[in-house]
Amino acid sequence: MAEHNPYVDDLSRGIIRENPVFRLLLGMCPVLGVTAYFINGLGMGLATTAVVIASNVVIASLKNYIPAQVRIPCFIVVIATFVTIVEMVLQAFQPALYEALGVFVPLIVVNCVILGRAEAFASKKPVLRSLVDGVGVGIGFTLALGILALVREIAGQGTIMGPDPESAILLFGEGFEPMGLFGQPPGAFIALGLLLGFANMLFKKLNI
Amino acid sequence: MERLLSIIFIYILVENFVLQRFFGICPFLGVSRKMETAVGMSMAVIFVMSMATLVTWLLYTFVLIPLNLEYLQIVTFILVIASLVQLVETTLRKISPTLYQGLGIFLPLITTNCAIMAVALLAVREEFAFIEAVVFGIAASIGFSLALVIMAGIRERLELADVPEVLKGSAVTLITAGILSLAFQGFRGMLTL
Numbered sequence: 001m002a003e004h005n006p007y008v009d010d011l012s013r014g015i016i017r018e019n020p021v022f023r024l025l026l027g028m029c030p031v032l033g034v035t036a037y038f039i040n041g042l043g044m045g046l047a048t049t050a051v052v053i054a055s056n057v058v059i060a061s062l063k064n065y066i067p068a069q070v071r072i073p074c075f076i077v078v079i080a081t082f083v084t085i086v087e088m089v090l091q092a093f094q095p096a097l098y099e100a101l102g103v104f105v106p107l108i109v110v111n112c113v114i115l116g117r118a119e120a121f122a123s124k125k126p127v128l129r130s131l132v133d134g135v136g137v138g139i140g141f142t143l144a145l146g147i148l149a150l151v152r153e154i155a156g157q158g159t160i161m162g163p164d165p166e167s168a169i170l171l172f173g174e175g176f177e178p179m180g181l182f183g184q185p186p187g188a189f190i191a192l193g194l195l196l197g198f199a200n201m202l203f204k205k206l207n208i
Numbered sequence: 209m210e211r212l213l214s215i216i217f218i219y220i221l222v223e224n225f226v227l228q229r230f231f232g233i234c235p236f237l238g239v240s241r242k243m244e245t246a247v248g249m250s251m252a253v254i255f256v257m258s259m260a261t262l263v264t265w266l267l268y269t270f271v272l273i274p275l276n277l278e279y280l281q282i283v284t285f286i287l288v289i290a291s292l293v294q295l296v297e298t299t300l301r302k303i304s305p306t307l308y309q310g311l312g313i314f315l316p317l318i319t320t321n322c323a324i325m326a327v328a329l330l331a332v333r334e335e336f337a338f339i340e341a342v343v344f345g346i347a348a349s350i351g352f353s354l355a356l357v358i359m360a361g362i363r364e365r366l367e368l369a370d371v372p373e374v375l376k377g378s379a380v381t382l383i384t385a386g387i388l389s390l391a392f393q394g395f396r397g398m399l400t401l
Contacts, residue, residue: 025237025378029322033230073290080283088279103329106282110322112234185228186393189386195374196379204374 007132014136017208020113021144022199027113030104031145032188037162041149042142043097044104047086049138052114054082057132059122066123075118076109083109097163113141151190156182212343213271214399215336219347222398225323226355233274236356237381239314245358249351251307252314256296257324259389261345264328265338281311285328323352338369358388 020026030048035041059066066074087105090098098105108114117137122130134162154161154171158178162168170176181187225231235253241246264285272278297315308315318324327348331341363382371380389392 028233029230030235032233062253073287076286076290077283080286084279084282087282103326103333106329107322107325108281109286110320110325112287112320115320126359181390184393185230186386186390188230189382189389193379193386194374196382197375200374200379205325 001054005044006129010129010132011136011139014134014138014141015135016136019140019144020116020137021141021148022196023203024113024116026116027111027141028192029107031148032192033104033159033184035103035145035149035152035188036183037100038149038153038160040097040100040161041145043090043094044101045138045142045145047090047101047105048108048113048141049135050080050086051079051082051108051135052117052138052157053131055079055114056117056122056130057157059081059118060125060127060130061069063123070122071124072115072119075115075123079118080109099186100163102188103118128176148195149187152182152187155179155191179207211401212294212340214401215264215340215343215345218401219344220354221392222353222395224351224355224392225326225348226352227385227392230325232352234320235321235323236352236359236385237378240356240359240363240381243357243360243364246315246356248311249314249317250356252318253321253323254349256289256293256315256318257327257349257352258342258345259296260292260324261327261331262342263292264288265331265336265379266311268332269338271293275355281332285325289324290319290326306382322349334400359385362388 013059014020018024021028021031027048030044034044055075058078059075062074062078083106086108087098090101090105117133121133123134153162156178157163157168158172158176159168159170179187182191212347219225223229226233226236232253235249235347239249267288268278268281272280272284288320292314297308300311300315331344334344336344359381363381366380368382
């Protein structure tokens with residue numbers, strides 16, 4: 001079924017077979033850096049999704065006008081423009097999230113996932129397929145960030161939907177003593193390493 | 209002077225760019241397999257990172273701020289870094305072919321190293337003075353190199369270890385990095401700016 005419809009294939013590729021985090025290990029800095037809380041991980045995933053979709057569409061539409069020799073700088077300028085837009089939008093409408101993500105918002109511009117899709121897909125394929133590809137990769141990236149952030153927040157804080165005390169839900173009651181390590185930098189590496197191992201096992205079992 | 213020394217100590221050990229701040233993870237995972245490549249990458253990063261901080265700081269302070277163009281920060285910085293890498297590459301090929309050969313593929317790869325961009329952005333955000341920004345760039349790149357070289361040493365030995373099948377490759381590298389990062393946590397709170 002997936003072989004016959006290129007759109008289904010484009011969409012699912014980024015989510016499972018070429019998941020940027022679990023399979024390709026791209027864009028690891030924000031994956032590790034902002035996943036202490038689920039909300040932050042999700043916000044970062046969605047911000048990156050917005051940039052990858054927009055840059056894929058623009059680059060695919062402009063691909064016949066961009067000279068091959070200077071294509072990388074051109075892609076970077078397009079991506080940087082959308083990152084600036086996303087940064088301004090976040091700053092205006094989600095100031096708390098913007099504060100929490102900090103320098104990782106402008107760093108979306110050097111996320112190799114986005115440049116990788118521009119170079120490998122959008123610069124060769126039609127606009128609509130590039131759009132679908134961007135959506136797929138964005139979902140795959142957000143999914144990975146969300147899962148890691150959920151694991152880290154539950155293990156490290158014992159809550160979900162933190163850090164804001166108003167929305168935070170205590171999962172295990174008041175007496176629970178969380179493993180603080182998972183909220184700290186070493187916990188990020190260890191949690192992602194274990195998740196990767198788990199993903200490898202799953203992919204092997206399912207033969208993907 | 210005291211402040212400069214604190215910046216050096218903090219960004220090499222306390223706030224190590226790779227192990228505590230998560231900048232430059234891609235090259236950290238990608239080129240830490242062999243000691244030789246790790247050293248090559250470290251040299252290239254120390255060079256470009258120090259230069260990049262210097263140039264972007266000057267550009268931001270003397271061009272973008274007077275013209276009220278702060279919102280062009282991201283576009284400007286990434287272009288400066290990309291052209292700087294290109295410039296370094298061309299110059300090195302002319303004046304020192306041996307060094308150029310040594311650095312090889314690592315030079316172009318640096319453009320997408322987010323540690324470089326992070327240094328440039330943080331130097332402005334932390335409102336460092338000029339000399340502090342330069343020292344910050346050098347210290348951060350030394351911290352990056354330190355983590356990379358330690359990791360390469362560990363990974364060369366890890367090759368011989370009996371690792372469970374599913375954890376082979378990146379998974380066990382990440383867990384090792386976690387333990388290394390745990391060791392660096394010992395420096396936490398020793399010094400603050």
